[in-house]
Amino acid sequence: MTPTPEDLSTPRTGIAVFGSTNMDHVVYVDHPPARSETVTGHDFRTIPGGKGANQAVAAARAGAREVTMIGAVGNDPHGAALRTALTSSGVDTDSLRTVEGLSGTAHIVVDATGGRAIAVIPGANSTVSALAAGDEAVIASAGTLLLQLELPLPGVTAAAEAARRNDVRTILTPSPAQPLPPELLAVTDLLIPNQIEAQTLTGHTDPHEAAAALLAQVPAVLITLGVHGSLYAARDAEPLLIPAPPVTAVDATGARDAYVGALAVALGEGRTVEEAMNWATAAAALCVQEIGAAPSMPYRAAIDTANEAARLH
Incomplete structure (x- = not known):
């Protein structure tokens, strides 16, 4: 059964994330180096990340009833630290495999405006090319499955197909x-x-033209536009553009993951798409004002406060 755009606002709590878990190695610079250029940075940090893990933490902190992470880490020190970071944010890691070898890493350069350039080394993430025993049951028990493309495409597709079989x-x-x-x-x-x-x-x-083209392939599209907000489009529905509040960005690395995690929570609670987008926008705005990816994901109370302040203005 293919859900209609209206189904996006049907209450279905619980979130499964089939995605990457990386340790981010972040260098902060005044301006990013051009090709063959060397620049001097002013800070370096090792921070838990990965698009899948970021979205899992974002959803858990935003108040999801239950968030389960499906993926893999290596049997190296990074793997243990990544698992601890997830569990400390309330994410269930029983379906997070530990495999022989190195965990995934991301190497990130962040400039003075919060812009970033990222190179990812998949590591253990590259082993997740199919569902493991029990993964489909985890997906079936959720209301929403979050996917990204930092795992092999066959695995991502298998997870999405499992979700469709189970009306997730x-x-x-x-x-x-x-x-x-x-x-x-x-x-x-x-x-x-x-x-x-x-x-x-x-x-x-043009994002409106891009959204129209994508609707030939999927029933609903939401394009994030950075400082210009986000654009939602669905078949047989008018496009919806939600502006972003003006903020001073420090690090935009996890902004969209904060947005997606919060959006999934709001939709799972049965909010309208417009309400969910506004709430997710508040989450992303809070995220970019902090350093790091997963650690910068905001908590529900802060999102509520920011969303209300934006509504009043």
């Missing part, structure tokens, strides 16, 4: 951008690219 809403963040197989798009309920990814997927620089 599927939200896909198509990052890092790459061609998406038709079988994955066929079982995606909501696609959340940023503007660059939307352009990569469609060839359209």
Whole structure:
């Protein structure tokens, strides 16, 4: 059964995340180096991250009833630290495998405006090319499945197909951008690219045109536009543009993951798409004002306060 756009606001609590877990190695610089250029940074931090783990932490801190992480870490010190970071934020890691070898890492350069460039080494994430025993049961027990593209595509597709078999809403963040197989798009309920990814997927620089093109493949699209907010479009519905509040960004690394995690929680609670987008926008705005990815994911009370302040203004 393919959910309609209206089904996005049907209450279904519990979130499963089939995604990456990385240790981020973050360098802070005044400006990013050009090719062959060396620059001097002013800070370095090792911070838990990975798009899947970020979204899991974001959802847990935003108040999801239950969040389960499905993926893999290595049997190295990073793996143990990543697992501890997830559990300390309330994420169930029983389905997070430990495999021989190194955990995934991301190497991130953050400039003075909060912009970033990222290179990811998959490590243990590259082993998650299929569902393991028990994964489908975990997905079936959730209301929403969050997916990204830092795990092998066959595994991501298998997880999405398991969600469809069990009538679980599927939200896909198509990052890092790459061609998406038709079988994955066929079982995606909501696609959340940023503007660059939307352009990569469609060839359209205008987000409205990109959204219209993507709706030929999925029933609903939400394009994040950074400081310009976010654009939602669904078949047979008017587009919805939600602005972003003006904030001073320190580190935008996990902003979309904060947005997606909070959005999934809000939709799972039965809020309208517009209400969910406003709440998720508040979460992302809080995230970019802090350093790091997973550690910067805001808690529910802070999101509520920021959302109310934005509403009053």
